[in-house]
Amino acid sequence: MLGVVMHAPGEVRVEEREDPQIIEPTDAIIRLSATCICGSDLWPYRGVEPVEHTPMGHEYVGIVEQVGEQVKTVAVGDFVVGSFVISDNTCEICQAGFQSKCVHAEFVAATSGTQAQKARIPHADGTLVATPGQPDPDLIPSLLAASDVLGTGWFAAVAAEAGPGKTVAVVGDGAVGLMAILAAKQLGAERIIAMSRHADRQALARFYGATDIVEERGDAGVAKIKELTGGLGAHSVVEAVGTQESFMQAIGATRGGGHLGYVGVNHDVKIPGIELFFAGIHTLGGPAPVRRFLPELIQMIWDRKIDPGRVFDLELPLERVAEGYRAMDERRAVKVLLRP
Amino acid sequence: MLGVVMHAPGEVRVEEREDPQIIEPTDAIIRLSATCICGSDLWPYRGVEPVEHTPMGHEYVGIVEQVGEQVKTVAVGDFVVGSFVISDNTCEICQAGFQSKCVHAEFVAATSGTQAQKARIPHADGTLVATPGQPDPDLIPSLLAASDVLGTGWFAAVAAEAGPGKTVAVVGDGAVGLMAILAAKQLGAERIIAMSRHADRQALARFYGATDIVEERGDAGVAKIKELTGGLGAHSVVEAVGTQESFMQAIGATRGGGHLGYVGVNHDVKIPGIELFFAGIHTLGGPAPVRRFLPELIQMIWDRKIDPGRVFDLELPLERVAEGYRAMDERRAVKVLLRP
Numbered sequence: 001m002l003g004v005v006m007h008a009p010g011e012v013r014v015e016e017r018e019d020p021q022i023i024e025p026t027d028a029i030i031r032l033s034a035t036c037i038c039g040s041d042l043w044p045y046r047g048v049e050p051v052e053h054t055p056m057g058h059e060y061v062g063i064v065e066q067v068g069e070q071v072k073t074v075a076v077g078d079f080v081v082g083s084f085v086i087s088d089n090t091c092e093i094c095q096a097g098f099q100s101k102c103v104h105a106e107f108v109a110a111t112s113g114t115q116a117q118k119a120r121i122p123h124a125d126g127t128l129v130a131t132p133g134q135p136d137p138d139l140i141p142s143l144l145a146a147s148d149v150l151g152t153g154w155f156a157a158v159a160a161e162a163g164p165g166k167t168v169a170v171v172g173d174g175a176v177g178l179m180a181i182l183a184a185k186q187l188g189a190e191r192i193i194a195m196s197r198h199a200d201r202q203a204l205a206r207f208y209g210a211t212d213i214v215e216e217r218g219d220a221g222v223a224k225i226k227e228l229t230g231g232l233g234a235h236s237v238v239e240a241v242g243t244q245e246s247f248m249q250a251i252g253a254t255r256g257g258g259h260l261g262y263v264g265v266n267h268d269v270k271i272p273g274i275e276l277f278f279a280g281i282h283t284l285g286g287p288a289p290v291r292r293f294l295p296e297l298i299q300m301i302w303d304r305k306i307d308p309g310r311v312f313d314l315e316l317p318l319e320r321v322a323e324g325y326r327a328m329d330e331r332r333a334v335k336v337l338l339r340p
Numbered sequence: 341m342l343g344v345v346m347h348a349p350g351e352v353r354v355e356e357r358e359d360p361q362i363i364e365p366t367d368a369i370i371r372l373s374a375t376c377i378c379g380s381d382l383w384p385y386r387g388v389e390p391v392e393h394t395p396m397g398h399e400y401v402g403i404v405e406q407v408g409e410q411v412k413t414v415a416v417g418d419f420v421v422g423s424f425v426i427s428d429n430t431c432e433i434c435q436a437g438f439q440s441k442c443v444h445a446e447f448v449a450a451t452s453g454t455q456a457q458k459a460r461i462p463h464a465d466g467t468l469v470a471t472p473g474q475p476d477p478d479l480i481p482s483l484l485a486a487s488d489v490l491g492t493g494w495f496a497a498v499a500a501e502a503g504p505g506k507t508v509a510v511v512g513d514g515a516v517g518l519m520a521i522l523a524a525k526q527l528g529a530e531r532i533i534a535m536s537r538h539a540d541r542q543a544l545a546r547f548y549g550a551t552d553i554v555e556e557r558g559d560a561g562v563a564k565i566k567e568l569t570g571g572l573g574a575h576s577v578v579e580a581v582g583t584q585e586s587f588m589q590a591i592g593a594t595r596g597g598g599h600l601g602y603v604g605v606n607h608d609v610k611i612p613g614i615e616l617f618f619a620g621i622h623t624l625g626g627p628a629p630v631r632r633f634l635p636e637l638i639q640m641i642w643d644r645k646i647d648p649g650r651v652f653d654l655e656l657p658l659e660r661v662a663e664g665y666r667a668m669d670e671r672r673a674v675k676v677l678l679r680p
Contacts, residue, residue: 092572093596101596101620103571231443232432247613256433256441257629262617269613273587273606280441280626286617289597 003116004056004321009047012325014318020112020120025068028124032062034144035114037324037336039174040265045325048267055113058084059147071124078130081298082121083290084108084148089126099291117340129294132302141309141337142301150297150308151290152263153179157187159261159284160236164188169225171250172240173201175311175335176263178208180238182306185209195221218245222252242266256280263288312337343456344396344661349387352662360452360460365408368464372402374484375454377664377676379514380605385665388607395453398424399487411464418470421638422461423630424448424488429466439631457680469634472642481649481677482641490637490648491630492603493519497527499601499624500576504528509565511590512580513541515651515675516603518548520578522648525549535561558585562592582606596620603628652677
């Protein structure tokens with residue numbers, strides 16, 4: 001089959017990779033209908049994370065082609081959406097809703113790069129969710145978004161306790177930040193402040209529910225959020241970037257007793273303990289337990305109540321993956337969908 | 341009046357200080373029945389925090405001697421317990437239960453060192469709570485504990501979501517850690533693991549409700565907590581020290597999706613963002629909103645349901661304060677009560 005390999009920073013190619021096989025009786029093999037490039041794929045692309053001949057991709061939707069003998073909840077021919085983290089969905093941690101910390105958790109990126117024609121998904125019952133039927137083609141981008149960016153943005157908004165009567169500030173205007181805005185609106189937030197300085201992303205932020213835009217960053221951004229919230233700060237803040245500046249901006253923007261949800265995969269961030277201490281805030285973050293939200297998110301997409309697929313602003317055949325990475329790296333695209 | 345002044349690290353003296361006066365119509369002047377030395381007073385004592393001729397103390401119980409004309413809820417002659425942070429208890433932040441982040445928050449240590457015969461308490465209505473009557477003398481240590489260590493330990497246990505069915509690990513065997521154990525037990529925790537390597541504190545930990553003792557620290561301590569919890573980590577972890585090692589130990593001991601409550605005033609702690617990220621845990625901490633819990637804690641003490649006063653293992657007249665600091669610095673005393 002064809003699959004994407006990153007040979008070194010900046011060097012992404014499609015090449016012939018071995019077809020995945022059932023290894024464990026709980027595995028499924030899926031044929032991908034769509035996959036995409038994640039903001040976190042840019043870390044190795046930019047040389048911030050090590051990379052060496054690595055199969056890429058962890059977001060996926062597709063049709064089940066083969067299942068191991070113990071797989072019960074998905075069958076050959078089903079259209080499925082899966083989380084970017086493998087989970088058994090039965091252990092104590094999964095039952096508490098933290099499937100990304102499952103005792104069997106593995107990153108899909110490590111088990112089977114999904115920027116490919118096929119993928120092996122371990123613990124298929126605990127990782128995949130079948131859609132109610134074969135989806136209309138126009139729903140596929142939205143279903144694909146549920147696999148990571150929507151699920152992650154949704155988790156961030158839930159972690160930040162976005163809800164009725166709340167002012168929510170979102171740090172980061174990438175795909176995850178935009179999905180957190182969508183989530184905050186669905187969760188009933190009263191006011192949603194997008195922190196963004198790019199006109200196209202501001203427009204998308206408003207489409208998804210942002211009521212206010214703040215262009216300032218760092219301390220100036222914090223001051224602006226305070227100004228908009230009677231000096232108190234936002235009830236709920238989402239951090240969806242992962243840099244030192246964005247993380248400190250998010251802490252500073254949260255009111256005392258407020259909630260910070262952080263999902264930006266961070267690098268070299270060092271949180272000064274004393275600043276976090278005196279902030280007096282709740283925090284929750286990390287790799288999102290997407291599996292917890294998948295049934296609900298799939299249904300909302302199926303019922304056309306939400307349109308997360310709009311976050312994909314460039315679509316390419318898998319063969320042209322290198323163009324996709326370049327477009328995201330240069331911020332010409334928010335998120336790139338790939339057709340295998 | 342007599343009051344304690346720290347002139348330089350290690351130099352604590354009782355001397356004549358000016359009597360406090362009503363300044364604002366919301367002030368109260370109280371005559372202290374008891375006060376004490378806090379673990380956090382050791383930071384300047386040890387030269388970790390700057391100190392220069394500073395009046396000391398922020399824990400207090402006593403009798404109201406004078407009130408400003410706008411004070412309504414406490415009257416002259418009332419026996420009162422107050423939080424170590426001033427709060428109006430009416431602003432939006434207070435109403436949400438985060439009085440330590442009140443828009444009028446000030447540390448009592450900064451407004452009026454309470455290791456003294458008298459103290460001025462601003463926002464008396466929002467900071468002080470009167471007891472149901474004049475307390476029996478043996479209740480005074482427990483009421484004094486409510487002013488900070490009990491309130492802080494209680495907040496830590498609430499922040500860690502200690503409760504029925506939960507395993508709680510407490511990092512730190514100082515007064516606050518011990519009070520967190522008391523709180524976890526009252527909140528119904530199933531299992532309470534005290535991390536302590538001092539026999540006398542282990543005994544007190546067991547008295548307050550610890551079911552298990554772990555002597556190991558750092559990575560070995562984390563491994564032991566994992567071993568005791570089927571490899572998962574504790575549901576609820578309290579951090580009550582404030583060092584890099586104790587904070588990382590607390591993060592490591594918390595299961596994915598679990599809750600960490602941190603109340604150790606920390607210095608030079610730098611939390612690696614990536615470790616916090618992949619831990620996937622809830623955190624909440626900072627200066628405790630003691631005022632939120634005071635009515636409930638006072639009632640439990642009044643009804644003799646809890647005995648937090650046992651945490652004071654040395655009692656001295658105010659004049660001998662220097663002995664008290666030495667005893668705590670050398671860990672010969674858990675907590676020192678001072679009689680003005």
